[in-house]
Amino acid sequence: MATVVLSAAFSLNAEAKLYKWVDSNGTTHYGETIPPEYANREAVKLDKGRIQQRDDVRAKSGQKQTVRDPAAEKDRIEAERHDNALINTYSSEKEIDLARDRNLQQVEARINSYRTLLKSAGENLASLQQEQERLIQQKRKIPKSLEEDLDEAQQRIDNFQADLDNSQREQEMVKARYAADKARYRELKGLPPVAAQ
Incomplete structure (x- = not known):
């Protein structure tokens, strides 16, 4: 023992x-x-x-510790949320194209509206400039109200042009966003990437 x-x-x-x-x-x-x-x-x-x-x-x-960067973690969570939204919102690529087209219709309607407004404002400015030119040829003093109208007409044109430019940029961003969404959707579904045209 x-x-x-x-x-x-x-x-x-x-x-x-x-x-x-x-x-x-x-x-x-x-x-x-x-x-x-x-x-x-x-x-x-x-x-x-x-x-x-x-x-x-x-x-x-x-030693370098593997502490997650809060910004990178936030980006990862946002990307995961976006991926889930793509899968849960769309059942096919065709639905992504339809959503893109609906959004583009709204932007294109604004673009057409701004073009019409720009044309009208341009015609108004041209009319005011003709009146100013006529007064100059007659060697008459240009009324303060005409000068104000000219300034306002030019300001309207500048504003409409800025709005048109913003809408055209938005149109390109919508196209790019939906193209990226469509490519990511294909990737998530395991489909091959679309060949560049």
């Missing part, structure tokens, strides 16, 4: 881990545990006759 207890105790001790560390005075120590005051220092783990380098706590803290 004593032999069994002794052999069990011996095998437990044989399984124990042994560490080697150096204190602040440069003295080397060995033990089954590293004292807390030396836990931050480099140590060597002696394991079954082999020496294994123990990770230094200071080195671990200096």
Whole structure:
């Protein structure tokens, strides 16, 4: 019985881990545990006759950690949400094309409206400029009201042109957005990309 207890105790001790560390005075120590005051220092783990380098706590803290960038995480979540919306909203590429066409119709209606307004404002400005030219030829003073009308007419043209330019940019953005959505939809559905035309 004593032999069994002794052999069990011996095998437990044989399984124990042994560490080697150096204190602040440069003295080397060995033990089954590293004292807390030396836990931050480099140590060597002696394991079954082999020496294994123990990770230094200071080195671990200096390693690049894989902390997620909040902006990248937000972008990832937004992309996942967009992917889910594509899959749940559209059952085919044709539906994406129909949605694009509906959005483009609204933008194109605004573009046509601004073109009509621009044409009308241009004709109004031309009429006011002709009146101004007639007064100059007659060597008459140009009334303040005509000058104000000319300024207002030019301002209207500038505003309509800016609105037209914005609507044309919006039209291109709608086309690009739906083209990207369609390409992503094909990718999510496992379809090959559409060949460039």
